[in-house]
Amino acid sequence: MTKEELLNKTSLFLLDLDGTVYLGDEPIFGVPHALKKLRDLGKRLVFLTNNSSRTAASYREKLSRLGLFERGDEVYTSGMAAMEYLRAHFEGARVYLVATTQVREEFVRGGIRLDEEDPDVCLLAYDTELTFEKIKKLDFFLRSGLPFLATHLDDVCPTPAGPMPDVGSFLAMFERSSHRTPDAIIGKPFSPMGEAILRRYGVERGQACMVGDRLYTDIRFANNNGFSSILTLTGETTREMCEKSVDRPDLTFEALPELVEF
Ligand SMILES: [Mg+2]
Structure with a gap:
């Protein structure tokens, strides 16, 4: 799949946090601008984290402070997906x-x-x-x-x-x-969080793309749920690890901004 094809078919970008949009307390270079470009293209941005120790509000505050979050974006945690799972099954x-x-x-x-x-x-x-x-x-x-x-x-x-x-x-x-x-x-790489997202945002599987730095959570999550995927090499994965892995991303970038550089 080319970058253009992926951009055309995707309406919902699911963004991992640490290693993808920021490192610790610093935004990754060029990511705030790249996210703005995606919003300008009409893409929905949802920041997705497995970390269930904090609420969405607390992540919104951090992402806003780092210049990564704008009105219309959302944060979705594995805790929120667990609430959805409880409502559906219990x-x-x-x-x-x-x-x-x-x-x-x-x-x-x-x-x-x-x-x-x-x-x-x-x-x-x-x-x-x-x-x-x-x-x-x-x-x-x-x-x-x-x-x-x-x-x-x-x-x-x-x-x-x-x-x-x-x-x-x-x-x-x-x-x-x-x-x-x-x-x-519930969380990445398993399907309950994927199903919860499809219901919440009303998109087809092929319209969602997961962007993340971990093969065995982010990329496997995309593959388990039928989403497209982009691996970024700004976190814990090297190109060599990616080549050896059974978890195959659709595209691999040095960093997220490559997605919108033409
Ligand atoms: Mg990560």
Whole structure:
């Protein structure tokens, strides 16, 4: 597929955050201008993250500060996709949610019934306020056989200070303690987040394009969901890693701005 063909067929660009539009606290060179060009072409921009420790509002604030976010753009997190999944598959259910305070509040605002004592289903998000009390409780509910959902599978979360344990690492602990693995995982590279996006934005699979720097989350997500994909080499992937990988992007760019340079 050529760049022109991809631009013509795509109405919705799904943009990964770290390694794609910014690195830590710095926008990647040329990306703010490239995003403006995409908006001028009438493309819808949705910033997509697996990180379920923060709310969309908190990402909007950061992206706006870095000059990456404009009116009409949206942020979509694996936490929001998990809310959508609960509404579709566990309507009205009481949910034991392991998550940060700001994300718990986002779920309550979204009409999800949280329950600490007698839930119907458990959801593990990226809880950077995790305590032993919460671990004990989730372990108990998992042992009792409740349905088990997780927002995503990433083992570590990149930070300027180095990688930190993420949900995948927490899941390894629960697998040891309760012998349970999630019944469904919502975020990239899996399909629940893809299905939620198609419903929310009302586009066909072929009209969506995922842009990201990770082969086994971003590019696999696109391939699992029938979206087009662009790999950017501004994050953790090198050209050599890409050539060896089973996860094949449609296009590979040194950086996102190449998409709109002619
Ligand atoms: Mg990334």
